[in-house]
Amino acid sequence: MNILGKLLWKCQKCGRYTLKRDKCPYCGGPLKSPYPPKFSPLDPYGEYRRKLKRELLKSKSE
Numbered sequence: 001m002n003i004l005g006k007l008l009w010k011c012q013k014c015g016r017y018t019l020k021r022d023k024c025p026y027c028g029g030p031l032k033s034p035y036p037p038k039f040s041p042l043d044p045y046g047e048y049r050r051k052l053k054r055e056l057l058k059s060k061s062e
């Protein structure tokens with residue numbers, strides 16, 4: 001998977017893909033990342049969640 005693929009967002013209204021993040025350039029509909037949050041390069045909490053998961057796994061194995 002290339003990096004450009006990860007930057008594409010999907011319109012919830014017409015279903016088209018776009019590089020825009022605020023709204024669909026075709027119909028003005030709301031955009032949504034077609035990828036799960038853990039794959040989103042824009043997720044500000046991704047690092048925190050990964051860290052939390054590591055902590056959970058660690059405590060489980062102890």
Ligand SMILES: [Zn+2]
Nearest residue numbers: 011014024027
């Ligand atoms: Zn649209």
